[in-house]
Every structure is written in C-alpha cells, then in structure tokens.
Amino acid sequence: MSYELNAKIRELSPYQPISGSYRIRLDANESFLSLPRELVERAALDVLNNQINRYPDPYAEKLCGAFARFYGTQARYVTAGNGSDELISLITGAFFQPEEELITLEQDFSMYHFYGSVYGVKTSIFPKNPDLTVDTVSLAEYINRSGSRGLIFSNPCNPTSLCMERRQVLRLVEQVPDCLVVVDEAYMDFADESILRSAHLCDNLIVLKTCSKAVGLAAVRLGFAVAGDRLTKALRAVKSPYNVNELTQSVGYQVLSDQAYVVDCTEKIIRSRDALYGGLMNLYATHRILQTVYPTSTNFVYIRTRYAKAIFQALLERSIAIRYMGDYLRICAGTKEENQAVLEALDEILTALE
Ligand SMILES: *Cc1c(COP(=O)(O)O)cnc(C)c1O
Secondary structure (H helix, E strand, O other), rough: OOOOOHHHHOOOOOOOOOOOOOOOOOOOOOOOOOOHHHHHHHHHHHHHOOOOOOOOOOOHHHHHHHHHHOEEEEHHHHHEEHHHHHHHHHHHHHHOOOOOOOEEOOOOOHHHHHHHHOOOEEEEEEEOOOOOOOHHHHHHHHHHHOOEEEEEEOOOOOOOOOOOOHHHHHHHHHHHHEEEEEEEEEHHHHHOOOOOHHHHHHHEEEEEOOOOOOOOOHEEEEEEEEEEEHHHHHHHHHHHOOOOHHHHHHHHHHHHHHHHHHHHHHHHHHHHHHHHHHHHHHHHHOOOOOOEEEOOOEEEEEEEEEOHHHHEEEEEOEEEEOOEEEEEEEEEOOOHHHHHHHHHHHHHHHHHOO
C-alpha cells in the first residue's frame, strides 16, 4: 500500500501564470504605476522602527483604520487578508459545510469555483444572459428555491468588465436573507456602484476589496473583507492569527493613508483605460472580425471574437501578453506606449487575418 491523494485534489495542477518574459504585460489586470520611492521609504522606516522578531498585529488595526477612512466605513467592520484570494479561500472553506451549495456566475472570476472544489463545497453555476448581464430576479428565485447557502460574484465583473447598479445588488442581497452573499469589488475603484458602506447593515453580506488593482500593490498581497459585526467576528475567528505580515501592513498603511496618491493613480488608470477602449472601438469600426467590444467599468477591456486564439498568439509572437479565454480576449490598460503598441499590433494582425 502507498499513500493516495484524495479524489478532490488528485487531478489538480499548480496555477500557471503566462510563462516566459514578454516586453509588454497586459494579461493580469495589474496597475501600470509603480510605487513612488518616497512611499516605499516611509514604509521601510515603519518596518525598521517595529520589531521584526515579534509577531505582527493579528487584526492589523492601524492598516484597517486607514482602509476604513479611505473607503468610508469603520475599522470594526474590516478584516485584512493576505490578498483577497486568502479571504475567498477562507470564506469558502469555513462558512460552508461540505455538500452545501455555493453559487457562482458564468462568466466570472475562476478562483470562486476553484476554492469550492478544493474544499468539497458544491459549487453550481448560474448562467448570465447572452449579453453577459445578470438576471438578478431569476437568480434570487433560484437561490430561494434551491436553498443555496452562498453566492459569490465580482462587481464590476472580471472578466466581462460590466458593472451592476448598487440598487440592483442591494435588492438581491435583501431578497435572499438565508444566503451569504459575497460581492467582490476588486475593480470598484474604477466604477461608482459600491455597496461597501452598506455592508455592516446587512446580516448576509461580505464585500471584498483588493489592493492589487487600483492601489497598485499586487506584489504586497493585501485584501480586505467588509461586513457587519457578526460576520466580521466569524471572519476574524477563522483566519490564521498572523495572516498579514508586518511588511504588508506597513506598506498598505502608508499607501492607503496617502489618499491623494491613490485617487491620482486611479484617475490615471481610468484615463488609460478610456484611451485603450477608444482605440479598440476604432478598430471595431474597421475590422469585422471583432464581434463585440464590451463597455468597461474596470481597468481592462473585454472583447468577443471567434479569432481570439489566433490574435492572442500573434500578439505573443510580438512579445505582448494579454489574456485569452475561449472566444474572448481581455486586455488590461497600460502606459500610453503600451496601449499604443498593442493597438498598432492588433491593427496589423486583424488586417492580416481578414
Ligand atoms: C485580481 C482579482 C482579485 C485578486 O486579488 P488579490 O487581492 O490579488 O488576491 C480578486 N477578485 C477578482 C475578481 C480579481 O480580478
């Protein structure tokens, strides 16, 4: 006899980001702005002044305070995580019993389904409309009929880049009182339909945020969950005590305390996103191969085309990485030069394909 892996993890492989090095990386929705030296130095000084031989603050109170001031809530409703990925993992693993049903939407962020399968939580997929919008009335009916215990989705959505209105999302949360609703607002800095400030008023709502996109700290690994007292107490009780390290707490605190800096970065990214979208709409007007360029509420643009794979590969050959998913392409906004390079390459590739 030899040790056997259990059935749910036997066939899994480690996550593979695009391998190889490319001149231009527009595949992971990161910010194209790097942190000013002055902010890095301030964070480094914080670290030097703290004792590295001691464990960090398990509740990251200073950091959660800065987050709460920036986003307009209170620190008591905020739990910090080692990236919002950790919080998604934690919620999926701890808030559901095996065989309880967690609903994900299609299309949406693939990690929701992934963590469900790792923890043996039954995930079932509720389809979106053909135009990629969500029928929240049918969704609420489905949840109440099936007795589902959880629903998780991103708003604005990765990858569709579409955003639901605040009113529609809050109505959904209200209509499914027995179901935990997790709204992942990773991209809400680029849109204005956040329900974060209402999170503590709902008994069945957790709002997730990340510092990996607009805030520009993907390498630091920092995310937040915002919820009322009861859910926050449960989140803090099930997380590992020292999940957010001292360096991350210091950098996160310095950056989130510099509100003008974060607002300025967000505005720059939105301007770049608008320029990329405008350029893609021009290509759409002349190249019939592009079937749909979706309106965007995020830092990327989502495109439907049957030639997605060919276009993706032709861009890689020019050392430009974007994301390819079936009949769709997702292109993240970059610097002016990067946007221009991808638009020029696309023009050539589309012309050659036609
Ligand atoms: C990028 C992304 C995250 C990421 O989070 P981390 O904080 O980097 O773990 C979470 N949700 C969605 C929808 C994302 O696109």
